Amino acid sequence: MIYAQPTFLPAGDRYVLIEFGNEMNLDLNFMAQGLASAVRQAAIPGIIETAPCFASLLVHYDPEILTLSQTADLLGGLAASLGRSDDIELSSRLFYLPALYLDPWTRECVEDYCARIAKKVPDPELLVQENGLDGVDHLVRLHSSSEYWVASLGFWPGLPFLMPLDPRARLTAPKYNPPRTNTPQGAIGLGGAANSIYPVATPGGYQIFARTPVPIWDATGTRRGFDGALCLFRPGDRIRFVPVTRDEYDAVEAQVNENRYEVTVVEYQKFVVRDYKAWCEKLPGKRA
Amino acid sequence: MIEIVKAGLETSIQDYPGRIGYWNQGFPPSGPMDSWSFRMANILVGNAPGAAGLECQFLGPTLGFQQDTVVAITGADMRPTLDGIALPLWQSVAVRAGQVLALGAARLGARAYIAIAGGIANPERLGSRSTFHKAGVGGIDGHAVKAGQVLPVFDGTGTAGLVVPEALRPEIRTDRRWEIEVCAGPNDDWIDAAGQERFLSSDWKLSAKSDRTGFRLEGPEWTFAEKAINKPKEHGSLPSNIIDHGYPLGAINLAGQTPIILVNDGPSMGGFINPYTVPSAAFWKLGQAKPGEIFRFRQVSVEEAQDMARAIKARCVAGNLVTL
Amino acid sequence: MATQILAPLPGVFYRRPTPAEPPFKEEGDAVAVGDTIGLVEAMKSFFPVEAETAGRLVAYRIEDGQTVDADDVIADIA
Numbered sequence: 001m002i003y004a005q006p007t008f009l010p011a012g013d014r015y016v017l018i019e020f021g022n023e024m025n026l027d028l029n030f031m032a033q034g035l036a037s038a039v040r041q042a043a044i045p046g047i048i049e050t051a052p053c054f055a056s057l058l059v060h061y062d063p064e065i066l067t068l069s070q071t072a073d074l075l076g077g078l079a080a081s082l083g084r085s086d087d088i089e090l091s092s093r094l095f096y097l098p099a100l101y102l103d104p105w106t107r108e109c110v111e112d113y114c115a116r117i118a119k120k121v122p123d124p125e126l127l128v129q130e131n132g133l134d135g136v137d138h139l140v141r142l143h144s145s146s147e148y149w150v151a152s153l154g155f156w157p158g159l160p161f162l163m164p165l166d167p168r169a170r171l172t173a174p175k176y177n178p179p180r181t182n183t184p185q186g187a188i189g190l191g192g193a194a195n196s197i198y199p200v201a202t203p204g205g206y207q208i209f210a211r212t213p214v215p216i217w218d219a220t221g222t223r224r225g226f227d228g229a230l231c232l233f234r235p236g237d238r239i240r241f242v243p244v245t246r247d248e249y250d251a252v253e254a255q256v257n258e259n260r261y262e263v264t265v266v267e268y269q270k271f272v273v274r275d276y277k278a279w280c281e282k283l284p285g286k287r288a
Numbered sequence: 289m290i291e292i293v294k295a296g297l298e299t300s301i302q303d304y305p306g307r308i309g310y311w312n313q314g315f316p317p318s319g320p321m322d323s324w325s326f327r328m329a330n331i332l333v334g335n336a337p338g339a340a341g342l343e344c345q346f347l348g349p350t351l352g353f354q355q356d357t358v359v360a361i362t363g364a365d366m367r368p369t370l371d372g373i374a375l376p377l378w379q380s381v382a383v384r385a386g387q388v389l390a391l392g393a394a395r396l397g398a399r400a401y402i403a404i405a406g407g408i409a410n411p412e413r414l415g416s417r418s419t420f421h422k423a424g425v426g427g428i429d430g431h432a433v434k435a436g437q438v439l440p441v442f443d444g445t446g447t448a449g450l451v452v453p454e455a456l457r458p459e460i461r462t463d464r465r466w467e468i469e470v471c472a473g474p475n476d477d478w479i480d481a482a483g484q485e486r487f488l489s490s491d492w493k494l495s496a497k498s499d500r501t502g503f504r505l506e507g508p509e510w511t512f513a514e515k516a517i518n519k520p521k522e523h524g525s526l527p528s529n530i531i532d533h534g535y536p537l538g539a540i541n542l543a544g545q546t547p548i549i550l551v552n553d554g555p556s557m558g559g560f561i562n563p564y565t566v567p568s569a570a571f572w573k574l575g576q577a578k579p580g581e582i583f584r585f586r587q588v589s590v591e592e593a594q595d596m597a598r599a600i601k602a603r604c605v606a607g608n609l610v611t612l
Numbered sequence: 613m614a615t616q617i618l619a620p621l622p623g624v625f626y627r628r629p630t631p632a633e634p635p636f637k638e639e640g641d642a643v644a645v646g647d648t649i650g651l652v653e654a655m656k657s658f659f660p661v662e663a664e665t666a667g668r669l670v671a672y673r674i675e676d677g678q679t680v681d682a683d684d685v686i687a688d689i690a
Contacts, residue, residue, distance in 0.1 A: 058534025580679025
């Protein structure tokens with residue numbers, strides 16, 4: 001449910017967690033990001049930073065400047081002034097990421113897991129079964145048909161938690177149990193209702209079925225397209241996966257290795273929640 | 289310039305308060321775990337309290353000095369020596385070019401801090417010189433220091449012979465037992481009354497499977513409130529699962545039945561509840577505790593925790609130092 | 613000459629490489645310089661405890677899984 005009023009939960013001497021509801025839906029994330037954006041614009045002395053997640057916003061404040069109750073009052077006031085989520089508008093960059101679906105690296109990783117850790121249905125086939133799809137080609141078409149919303153980043157710096165904006169592309173999948181001990185860098189996966197891209201080779205629990213050659217993480221801060229940042233995405237960005245062939249994948253990878261790859265990104269757009277909802281209403285063949 | 293002769297155990301460059309402002313991209317602040325001792329080391333050598341210095345963990349490094357300078361060592365007792373002669377802690381000391389500073393294994397406490405007049409001058413990453421070892425960010429090449437590396441140092445103006453009065457130092461426990469302050473929340477209402485009482489009245493043993501990302505505790509089973517058991521399925525299957533949310537630094541994160549205190553290099557978000565949070569003023573105790581030592585938690589209000597942090601900050605100023 | 617093997621750092625002492633394997637040494641075994649006689653775990657890592665003199669491992673002074681401080685006596689060598 002969506003709470004009538006956001007709940008303020010104290011979290012130690014310098015954080016407060018604001019919950020907007022207790023389910024996974026985009027509306028709650030829009031509210032969290034809307035408040036984060038309002039806090040940024042208001043530039044309130046004593047509010048150090050915020051971190052949105054699916055249904056909540058963590059706020060880091062400076063107790064030398066603001067008490068807990070002052071912080072809650074200021075944020076409560078801002079949240080009230082935002083009104084309904086329909087009125088929220090967020091700056092949103094759109095990234096196009098080449099993706100090789102059903103790639104050999106994630107397949108090999110899954111085979112290695114089956115051989116060493118536990119036998120399981122291969123990840124793409126499992127997604128087909130779990131979601132009643134017509135086969136792996138259908139999975140690829142459906143998965144690449146939607147824009148994905150960066151709801152939050154975490155677990156590893158720069159690791160995005162993505163929700164498909166097209167309701168018809170909503171897929172679900174169980175997580176690995178036990179988790180994988182390794183995942184190829186750039187693997188694209190899905191666990192629960194969230195999608196992600198692995199910034200580096202790490203353990204993981206999402207079902208993996210594609211890979212992008214474009215780095216989304218760069219500890220040196222020198223990579224083209226990062227503008228000095230160490231990770232590519234921010235909350236509120238959107239991503240579209242562009243299916244490519246193996247040859248195209250290799251060509252992009254070669255450009256990345258020579259640091260001459262230009263990330264395709266559209267920077268001038270605003271995401272308007274009201275317009276998004278109106279579009280969702282019109283869609284034929286919505287998946288429940 | 290200072291040469292790393294021996295690296296010790298994951299000795300790293302840290303500054304205070306660390307890498308602040310990137311939690312929404314998943315970056316932890318890093319920084320020294322015992323920021324009380326760290327700040328004291330800096331003011332002893334004439335630095336700003338947050339200047340970059342070294343955090344030594346369990347087993348200290350050996351450093352070769354290529355310049356005359358002033359250093360101070362605080363925190364854990366790693367029995368430091370300069371050219372083989374024992375050095376006092378909590379005191380600024382003159383070092384000449386060519387001398388070798390060696391730290392051994394921690395006898396009292398777990399983490400020692402070395403400040404050098406001027407502060408270490410490694411490049412900033414996202415506004416901080418702190419090392420986030422796990423992800424390879426900051427420090428010299430993203431990681432803990434390695435033998436053979438040379439650390440650049442800013443020009444400084446330290447004075448030898450300054451001392452932190454004993455009353456202003458953190459009191460590192462010798463009896464292996466620690467009382468750690470906690471604030472209730474954000475998710476204390478997911479634990480039933482018996483579970484809350486049990487958390488505050490039980491001994492919790494610090495596991496050796498603890499590092500700068502998290503401190504794992506061993507203790508009794510947790511019991512849960514109705515809210516943790518009957519909940520929308522998006523939260524996940526375990527009572528301690530919740531829809532992924534942001535983690536405050538210091539969160540006592542309940543992964544299934546195992547509480548893990550999320551510390552300086554910890555994750556920014558995840559799908560487990562945080563019934564309690566260790567406030568910043570108690571972090572020095574975490575930094576100085578060793579595996580096998582016992583924690584007891586004492587609940588304080590948010591205001592009390594903020595007052596404690598203020599009191600530590602007020603201690604860490606140059607005016608409080610005395611001359612030898 | 614009797615010597616002692618001391619803990620190199622604080623942590624948890626183990627006599628076996630993993631719980632499923634036999635101990636590094638039994639009491640009474642011969643040890644050579646550099647032989648590993650146990651591990652100390654700290655910060656999610658394991659550090660070998662090595663003999664610095666050759667001889668016979670007379671007795672372990674620390675139980676498997678027990679907490680040690682730096683320089684605690686782990687074993688006697690004669």
